[in-house]
Amino acid sequence: MLMFARSALARPGALGMLLLLLILVLVPGTGREARAQAILRDAETERFMHDLAAPLVRAAGLDPGSLEFYLVGDSSINAFATAGQRVFFHTGFFVAAKDVNQMQGVMAHELGHIAAGHAIRWSEGAAPATSISLLSLLIGAAAMAAGAGEAGMAALAAGQQLAQARILAFSREQESRTDQAAARYLDAAGITGKGMLSFFEQLRGEEFRLAIPQDNAYGRTHPLTGDRIAALDQVLRASAAWDRPVDPVLQARYDRIRGKLIGYLYPLETVEKAYPAADRSEAAQFARAYALHRAAFKDRALKEIDALIARNPDDPYALELKGQILLESGDPKAALEPLRKAVQLSRNEPLIAGMLGHALVQASSDGEEPAYLAEAEQVLRNVVRRDTRNPLAWLQLGAIWELKGDGPRAALASAERINLSGGDPRLAARAARTAMAGLPQGSPDYLRAEDIALAAKAEIERRGLDERRTPRPSQPR
Numbered sequence: 001m002l003m004f005a006r007s008a009l010a011r012p013g014a015l016g017m018l019l020l021l022l023i024l025v026l027v028p029g030t031g032r033e034a035r036a037q038a039i040l041r042d043a044e045t046e047r048f049m050h051d052l053a054a055p056l057v058r059a060a061g062l063d064p065g066s067l068e069f070y071l072v073g074d075s076s077i078n079a080f081a082t083a084g085q086r087v088f089f090h091t092g093f094f095v096a097a098k099d100v101n102q103m104q105g106v107m108a109h110e111l112g113h114i115a116a117g118h119a120i121r122w123s124e125g126a127a128p129a130t131s132i133s134l135l136s137l138l139i140g141a142a143a144m145a146a147g148a149g150e151a152g153m154a155a156l157a158a159g160q161q162l163a164q165a166r167i168l169a170f171s172r173e174q175e176s177r178t179d180q181a182a183a184r185y186l187d188a189a190g191i192t193g194k195g196m197l198s199f200f201e202q203l204r205g206e207e208f209r210l211a212i213p214q215d216n217a218y219g220r221t222h223p224l225t226g227d228r229i230a231a232l233d234q235v236l237r238a239s240a241a242w243d244r245p246v247d248p249v250l251q252a253r254y255d256r257i258r259g260k261l262i263g264y265l266y267p268l269e270t271v272e273k274a275y276p277a278a279d280r281s282e283a284a285q286f287a288r289a290y291a292l293h294r295a296a297f298k299d300r301a302l303k304e305i306d307a308l309i310a311r312n313p314d315d316p317y318a319l320e321l322k323g324q325i326l327l328e329s330g331d332p333k334a335a336l337e338p339l340r341k342a343v344q345l346s347r348n349e350p351l352i353a354g355m356l357g358h359a360l361v362q363a364s365s366d367g368e369e370p371a372y373l374a375e376a377e378q379v380l381r382n383v384v385r386r387d388t389r390n391p392l393a394w395l396q397l398g399a400i401w402e403l404k405g406d407g408p409r410a411a412l413a414s415a416e417r418i419n420l421s422g423g424d425p426r427l428a429a430r431a432a433r434t435a436m437a438g439l440p441q442g443s444p445d446y447l448r449a450e451d452i453a454l455a456a457k458a459e460i461e462r463r464g465l466d467e468r469r470t471p472r473p474s475q476p477r
C-alpha cells in the first residue's frame with residue numbers, strides 16, 4: 001500500500017484531493033521556491049530501506065533500533081538526514097537512481113552525517129527552524145488526512161522552505177569528511193562504492209536521462225567539486241569490495257519499489273511508456289496495476305495484480321495491493337481475503353493490518369456485520385500499539401468507538417490523532433481530559449490519556465498558548 005500518511009481513497013471526494021496533492025508535488029521547481037511535501041507510507045518501501053541500511057548502520061556503529069527511515073513524496077532528486085536519527089529519501093531519488101548500489105552509496109553518506117552528529121548539531125544551532133520544518137511535514141500529512149487540504153499544503157510548503165535553507169548550510173569540508181566515513185562503511189559492509197561514485201558523477205554532470213524531468217536538489221545541498229569526487233574515487237577503488245557484484249535480491253526489491261512509485265505517482269501514459277505491455281517484470285506489473293487503479297480501470301488493474309499473485313501466491317505486498325484496489329473501488333468485502341492473507345504473510349505488518357482494519361470498518365457499514373466491527377477494533381488496537389505514526393488508524397478506531405457509543409475512548413482516539421499529527425495542543429489536551437473523565441482510573445487507556453494531557457500541557461506552555469481560546473475542533477471527515 002502506498003498512502004500519503006494514510007489511505008483516504010475509499011472516501012468520496014478523497015480521490016480529487018489526492019490528485020490535487022500529486023499535481024502540486026509534481027510541479028517541477030527551479031530550486032529555491034517552496035514545494036509541497038508529504039510523508040508517504042508504504043510497508044514494502046519502509047522494510048526495504050531498513051534492510052538496505054542494516055549492514056551500513058552496523059558499520060557506522062549506530063543503533064538500528066533508533067534510526068527511522070522516511071519516504072517523502074517529492075519528485076526532486078534528494079535525500080537528507082535530520083536530528084532524531086531520521087533519514088529521508090525523496091520519491092524522485094528512487095525514480096532517478098539507476099540501481100540499488102547508488103542508493104547504498106547515498107545511504108552510507110547520510111548515515112555518515114548522523115554518526116558525526118551533523119544533523120544533531122544542525123538542530124542545536126537552529127532549533128526553532130528545524131523543529132518547525134520537520135513537524136510541519138507531519139502536520140501537513142495529518143492535516144490532509146483530516147480533510148484540511150489547503151491548510152495542510154501551506155504547512156508543508158512552509159516547512160520545506162525552512163528545511164531547504166538549513167540543509168544548504170552544510171559545509172564542503174563536512175561533506176568531504178562525510179564522504180570518507182561513507183567509504184569506510186561501504187568497505188566494512190563489503191559493498192562496492194561504484195554506485196556512490198557514479199551517482200555523484202551523474203549529479204555533477206546532470207546526466208539524468210529520464211522520461212520524467214527531475215530536479216536535482218541533492219546537487220545543490222551537496223556541493224560536489226571535482227576534488228571531492230577525485231578524493232572519493234581513490235578511497236573507494238582501494239576497497240576489496242570494489243569489484244564485488246551488487247546483491248541481485250536487493251536489486252530486484254529495489255526495481256519493484258521503483259515500479260510501484262512510478263505507477264503511484266505518474267500519469268498512466270507516462271507509466272505505460274516507461275513500462276510497455278510487453279514488459280512482464282514484477283516492477284512493470286506493479287507500476288501498471290497502480291497506474292490503472294488510479295485511472296479507475298479496476299478490471300485491468302486487477303488483471304495485472306492477479307498475474308503477479310499467480311507468479312508468487314505468497315507475496316504479501318501483491319496481496320496488499322489487490323486488497324487496496326478492491327477496497328478503494330468500493331468492494332471492501334472482497335478486499336478482506338487478500339488483506340487477511342497479506343497480514344498473515346507479513347507477520348502482522350502494521351500498515352497492512354491498518355488497511356485490513358479500514359476494510360473491516362467499511363465492510364461492516366455496508367451490511368449488518370457487527371462481527372466485522374469487533375474484529376476491526378482488535379486489529380486496529382494492535383496496529384496503534386506497534387506503529388506510532390499512523391493517524392489514520394486512530395481515525396478509524398475513533399469512528400468505531402463513536403459507533404459503539406464509547407465517548408471516552410472516542411475522545412482518547414481524537415487526542416492520540418491530534419497529538420500524533422502535531423495539531424493544536426489545546427484540542428489534544430481537551431480531548432485527553434474528556435477521555436480521562438470517563439475511563440476507569442489507572443487503566444491503560446486512562447494512563448495513555450494522562451500522558452497526552454501532560455505532553456499537551458507542556459506544549460501549550462512552550463508555545464505560550466491561551467487555553468481559554470481553544471479553537472473549535474474541525475471535523476475529521
Ligand SMILES: [Zn+2]
Nearest residue numbers: 109175178222
Ligand atoms: Zn551530505
